[in-house]
Amino acid sequence: MDYQYIIVEKIDGVGLVRFNRPKALNALSPELMEELGDALLAFDADPEVGAIVLTGSERAFAAGADIKAMAKASATDMLLNDLISKWETINHIKKPVIAAVSGYALGGGFELAMACDMITASESAQFGQPEINLGIIPGFGGTQRLTRAVGKALAMEMVLLDRRLSAEEARQFGLVNHVYPVETYLDETLKLAKKLARQAPVAVRLGKEAVDKAFELSLREGLDFERRAFHLLFATADQKEGMAAFIEKRRPNWQGK
Numbered sequence: 001m002d003y004q005y006i007i008v009e010k011i012d013g014v015g016l017v018r019f020n021r022p023k024a025l026n027a028l029s030p031e032l033m034e035e036l037g038d039a040l041l042a043f044d045a046d047p048e049v050g051a052i053v054l055t056g057s058e059r060a061f062a063a064g065a066d067i068k069a070m071a072k073a074s075a076t077d078m079l080l081n082d083l084i085s086k087w088e089t090i091n092h093i094k095k096p097v098i099a100a101v102s103g104y105a106l107g108g109g110f111e112l113a114m115a116c117d118m119i120t121a122s123e124s125a126q127f128g129q130p131e132i133n134l135g136i137i138p139g140f141g142g143t144q145r146l147t148r149a150v151g152k153a154l155a156m157e158m159v160l161l162d163r164r165l166s167a168e169e170a171r172q173f174g175l176v177n178h179v180y181p182v183e184t185y186l187d188e189t190l191k192l193a194k195k196l197a198r199q200a201p202v203a204v205r206l207g208k209e210a211v212d213k214a215f216e217l218s219l220r221e222g223l224d225f226e227r228r229a230f231h232l233l234f235a236t237a238d239q240k241e242g243m244a245a246f247i248e249k250r251r252p253n254w255q256g257k
């Protein structure tokens, strides 16, 4: 598929999406988000792909939603122009998605990264919610996902005063899995993604769903969900194979069934 604002590639079971608006620091325009949604759904449906990586450039993962595309919008324009469904696609992807962040991850760029399952960062990564400087607030989870990770005090400072987080700070708060040198962050992220792509696919899918439930359900409901998913995995060929391989002291050969 030919895209104008993203570049997609498949590498050893990993679907890689690179944002490609370098002059605008990868500002997430409606057109880019439409292409991203399309690419995510295509990778999610592709049996050759086991994990997905989203990345930008060394200078910018993404400097936010495209301010120039929003500047003149009315409240009803924002409500009716279906921005939401383009952004929401990320929340419906079944395969694990890693955001590989270098440079700016601001506003919607940071929110998009937080909607992924893991974040890796280069040492130059900078995370922030600068919307307050534009007279608005975050609109895609920045007041919710961020607050759960960093707590109320720091979230208030970030949302109201544009306090930014370095890569290392974000790692300490559990927002970021790993921090790598700028030169290697993408290669290291691809290694992590290839590892994910080699795991038992049905167990990965249910594991991702179950961890996500921890943010959405009560503990009782989350535990019930986990138990059902655990039982369901005993209906898979991969559970039989995984346990047989352990006993026979060999590597498992997953079928994704």
Ligand code: DAK
Binding pocket: 023, 024, 025, 027, 028, 063, 064, 065, 066, 067, 068, 083, 084, 087, 104, 106, 107, 108, 109, 130, 131, 134, 138, 139, 140
């Ligand atoms: N939008 C459009 N263009 C942008 C941009 C952005 N967010 N960020 C940078 N650019 C453009 C600049 O306009 C400039 O273009 P030209 O003037 O050359 O044409 C070019 O990228 C280079 O930027 P600078 O010249 O400013 O570069 P600097 O190195 O001096 O500064 C910077 C880099 C990242 C600090 C600065 O560009 C900056 O502050 N950018 C804006 C960051 C920001 O405020 N981001 C938050 C945007 S609001 C929602 C979904 C999402 C959202 C809301 C709702 N729903 C689904 C409901 C999200 C909202 C946002 O993200």
